[in-house]
Amino acid sequence: MIFANRSAAGRILAERLAADFGDHANPLVLALPRGGLPVAGPVARRLGGELDIVVARKIGAPDRPEFGVGAIAEDGPPVYDPDNLRWAGVTEHGVAGVLAAEREELRRRIRLYRGDRPAPAPAGRTVIVIDDGLATGVTAHAALRWVREQGPARLVLAVPVCAPQARDALAGEVDAVVCLSAPDPFHAVGRWYEDFEQLTDADVGNFIMC
Missing domain, CATH: 3.40.50.2020 (Rossmann fold)
Structure with a gap:
């Protein structure tokens, strides 16, 4: 289809x-x-x-950002896909920098999209x-x-x-x-x-x- x-x-x-x-x-x-x-x-x-x-924001592999190894949503903790982490050859610790950047981008988008409205x-x-x-x-x-x-x-x-x-x-x-x-x-x-x-x-x- x-x-x-x-x-x-x-x-x-x-x-x-x-x-x-x-x-x-x-x-x-x-x-x-x-x-x-x-x-x-x-x-x-x-x-x-x-x-x-x-x-929500995808957490991409450091050398392949389009490949999602995990994601975050709203104020929740990161959720990782163990198989994707393994396939990308990275650990949760290894994507800490990507997570920090995506968390900041997530906050920016929440402020922009929602403004003062509650979740x-x-x-x-x-x-x-x-x-x-x-x-x-x-x-x-x-x-x-x-x-x-x-x-x-x-x-x-x-x-x-x-x-x-x-x-x-x-x-x-x-x-x-x-x-x-x-x-x-x-x-x-x-x-x-x-x-x-x-x-x-x-x-x-x-x-x-x-």
């Missing part, structure tokens, strides 16, 4: 979730910015839910965490771990496209995983979109204000 763009993927995902939850389930829909917001918007509108964000309050609610796709799944893992610590009544991960291994690895973190397409081989999230334009901080602000 190739999606035209993130918003189109969000509309398809919204219909799938409406079939599972009903048209007006009023969930808390938490997007992973930046790419998850255009997907999450149609979902929140279709389900009559509240749209907010959960801010979302998932306690007792059905929460749907949404991203534009899962490759390694490490960033979503950190976000889900943070949300779970807040005590949601039900926690769902929903994405248009995912690597089968990432989907299976995260299944134990949530009550349900909804993934429209799980191609194998996967390669990269952007491969499954015709338009995968990179979003900016300004784009995030525009989505949040809508």
Whole structure:
């Protein structure tokens, strides 16, 4: 399945979730910015839910930043993938410098995206965490771990496209995983979109204000 763009993927995902939850389930829909917001918007509108964000950052291998060995979300502790650490030939101690830099960038983005607004309050609610796709799944893992610590009544991960291994690895973190397409081989999230334009901080602000 190739999606035209993130918003189109969000509309398809919204219909799938409406079939599972009903048209007006009023969930808390938490997007992973930046790419998850255009997907999450149609979902929140279709389900009559509240749209907010959960801010997370990937911890990349020192010599290969695009390869995630772990991640952090909001004020939570880092979450590492032991297999990815092993594959990259690094330890948690070996990425301490990367962690410090990503923690600072995370704080910057929280200040920029949220301003004086409080962090979302998932306690007792059905929460749907949404991203534009899962490759390694490490960033979503950190976000889900943070949300779970807040005590949601039900926690769902929903994405248009995912690597089968990432989907299976995260299944134990949530009550349900909804993934429209799980191609194998996967390669990269952007491969499954015709338009995968990179979003900016300004784009995030525009989505949040809508």
